[in-house]
Amino acid sequence: MAVSITLRNITKKFGPVTAVNNLSFGVEHGTIFSIVGPSGSGKSTLLKIMATMVRPSQGSGYVNGQNLTARPIQIRQQIGYMGQQVVLDEQLTVLENFVFHSRLHGISDEEAEARILGLAERFNLMDGLHQLPDGLAYGIKRKIQLMRTLLTHPSILLLDEPTRSMDRQTALAIWEYLREQRSRLTIVMITSSMAEVEHVADRLIIMDHGHILVDGSVEAVLHAQQPNQVLEARVNEINEAEYQKLTKSELVLDFSRHENVYAIVTRYQTSPSKILQLFDAENIISFMPKKTRLADAFIHTLSQEQIINE
Amino acid sequence: MNNAFRALWWRELTLYRRNLVSEGILNLLLPILFFLFFGLGFQAIVGTMDGIPYLAYLIPGLVLLTIALTAFDSLAWFHVTNRRNRQWDEVILMGAFPNKPGLLLAELTLGATKGLVHGIIILLITIFLAGTSGIHVNIQAFLVFMLLTAIQFAAWGHLAGMYTPPGPLLGRLVTFFIFPIFLVSGLGWEISGYSPVFESLVYWLPTHTLVAGAQSGFLRGTIENLFLIIAFIETALLVGVVHLLTDNRGRA
Numbered sequence: 001m002a003v004s005i006t007l008r009n010i011t012k013k014f015g016p017v018t019a020v021n022n023l024s025f026g027v028e029h030g031t032i033f034s035i036v037g038p039s040g041s042g043k044s045t046l047l048k049i050m051a052t053m054v055r056p057s058q059g060s061g062y063v064n065g066q067n068l069t070a071r072p073i074q075i076r077q078q079i080g081y082m083g084q085q086v087v088l089d090e091q092l093t094v095l096e097n098f099v100f101h102s103r104l105h106g107i108s109d110e111e112a113e114a115r116i117l118g119l120a121e122r123f124n125l126m127d128g129l130h131q132l133p134d135g136l137a138y139g140i141k142r143k144i145q146l147m148r149t150l151l152t153h154p155s156i157l158l159l160d161e162p163t164r165s166m167d168r169q170t171a172l173a174i175w176e177y178l179r180e181q182r183s184r185l186t187i188v189m190i191t192s193s194m195a196e197v198e199h200v201a202d203r204l205i206i207m208d209h210g211h212i213l214v215d216g217s218v219e220a221v222l223h224a225q226q227p228n229q230v231l232e233a234r235v236n237e238i239n240e241a242e243y244q245k246l247t248k249s250e251l252v253l254d255f256s257r258h259e260n261v262y263a264i265v266t267r268y269q270t271s272p273s274k275i276l277q278l279f280d281a282e283n284i285i286s287f288m289p290k291k292t293r294l295a296d297a298f299i300h301t302l303s304q305e306q307i308i309n310e
Numbered sequence: 311m312n313n314a315f316r317a318l319w320w321r322e323l324t325l326y327r328r329n330l331v332s333e334g335i336l337n338l339l340l341p342i343l344f345f346l347f348f349g350l351g352f353q354a355i356v357g358t359m360d361g362i363p364y365l366a367y368l369i370p371g372l373v374l375l376t377i378a379l380t381a382f383d384s385l386a387w388f389h390v391t392n393r394r395n396r397q398w399d400e401v402i403l404m405g406a407f408p409n410k411p412g413l414l415l416a417e418l419t420l421g422a423t424k425g426l427v428h429g430i431i432i433l434l435i436t437i438f439l440a441g442t443s444g445i446h447v448n449i450q451a452f453l454v455f456m457l458l459t460a461i462q463f464a465a466w467g468h469l470a471g472m473y474t475p476p477g478p479l480l481g482r483l484v485t486f487f488i489f490p491i492f493l494v495s496g497l498g499w500e501i502s503g504y505s506p507v508f509e510s511l512v513y514w515l516p517t518h519t520l521v522a523g524a525q526s527g528f529l530r531g532t533i534e535n536l537f538l539i540i541a542f543i544e545t546a547l548l549v550g551v552v553h554l555l556t557d558n559r560g561r562a
């Protein structure tokens with residue numbers, strides 16, 4: 001698969017502070033690539049480096065085959081960047097903002113009209129087209145800004161917290177649209193919503209202090225960071241024999257009981273059916289693995305990093 | 311026509327139509343009132359200036375002042391507003407304008423044209439009110455100085471808009487600098503009445519070059535080559551400085 005972005009040993013220093021520390025990775029075309037990490041971990045700086053808005057102190061990088069430092073203008077014409085701040089012309093209506101942006105990018109009026117109406121209909125903004133941005137909610141302004149970024153049909157989208165302050169329905173509609181565009185679009189996004197990463201990302205990196213702590217698919221990160229699984233068994237009554245089996249079984253690493261529910265910790269490789277056999281079949285009401293959340297893996301990763309640093 | 315021209319003109323016309331009263335009519339009212347009260351008042355006292363009816367004598371300076379204020383305001387507020395909502399930064403950063411001189415040209419042309427349009431309106435109104443008897447108009451010579459004034463003050467507006475801190479300073483620049491400097495430069499009287507030292511200082515002010523050149527063209531029908539050359543050089547230098555100071559926009 002073609003690679004849209006390649007970074008090699010990228011470092012960015014602001015005076016004595018190293019915001020991004022010797023990072024290397026590639027992003028394949030059509031991927032939704034997510035960057036997560038605590039505040040000050042270097043995420044936004046990394047995104048701005050990819051957008052050619054910040055020049056790296058060391059290292060090299062390519063976006064769509066163009067060198068980051070040698071050909072920034074050419075790169076900027078192929079990408080769509082949406083920063084954290086709302087950047088709209090408050091004197092122009094929403095529709096006029098779109099028209100102005102289209103004209104700046106040399107899109108013909110007929111083509112612009114088709115694109116604007118298509119996006120407005122898709123994102124349920126037809127009624128708001130003639131309003132000034134000033135009176136609109138922050139989440140709607142972000143949506144307008146994202147739509148404006150999409151107007152120019154970039155091949156790479158670099159998004160910093162794109163759905164922040166949006167209602168869930170809008171965020172889902174946006175991601176549905178973006179996923180549809182994947183054949184022609186690579187997306188790199190920063191988000192603080194782990195649910196969003198789980199829902200949309202093909203790959204993620206977890207950053208802290210300018211380093212990449214984890215890099216992989218959501219599934220791989222979950223497994224790598226949470227080597228154990230939790231199985232939940234809801235039973236009719238507490239049975240002493242079952243309790244003893246759980247205590248003595250080598251497959252069970254740990255378990256806890258809350259009312260008539262057992263939470264059993266085992267290795268990921270352990271087949272749940274083997275644990276199920278520890279119970280009397282007629283006593284079981286339900287038996288299922290507890291879903292591991294990416295948020296847990298994220299916290300686990302950061303806490304492991306903290307332990308290592310200490 | 312580059313994209314910058316196409317987009318900026320559309321934006322300005324859209325906003326101008328919407329704010330016609332505040333941007334257009336009120337801006338034109340000030341020079342007209344100045345012409346009527348100041349002009350009629352002095353006309354009653356001095357009658358003529360160098361044999362030229364006083365109201366007609368006021369016209370070239372007042373037209374230039376209108377052009378200067380409009381061109382300056384237009385670009386200064388354009389940049390102040392865009393700095394406030396950071397729109398222009400993002401537009402430039404995201405590569406809408408790989409050609410920076412093209413962008414600067416579009417911005418300056420925009421401010422200068424607005425200035426020229428307002429100046430021509432004031433010219434027509436004041437000619438209608440004062441008539442042209444007793445003067446020899448060389449419209450080409452006058453237009454050259456109108457154009458140079460428009461470019462110079464669009465450039466000053468560009469710089470002021472990009473570097474003036476937010477707040478009332480921009481308005482004060484107009485009230486306490488541009489307006490007085492035009493008055494001092496001979497808009498309503500001959501600078502030969504000043505003390506020799508002050509006169510020589512004022513003589514070399516860029517605004518005096520413009521006003522004196524415009525007066526020669528409009529009132530006496532002559533082109534003052536010295537003023538024309540100086541005004542061309544000043545305009546070119548100013549645009550060059552603006553280009554140097556603003557060319558780093560959008561650089562990482």
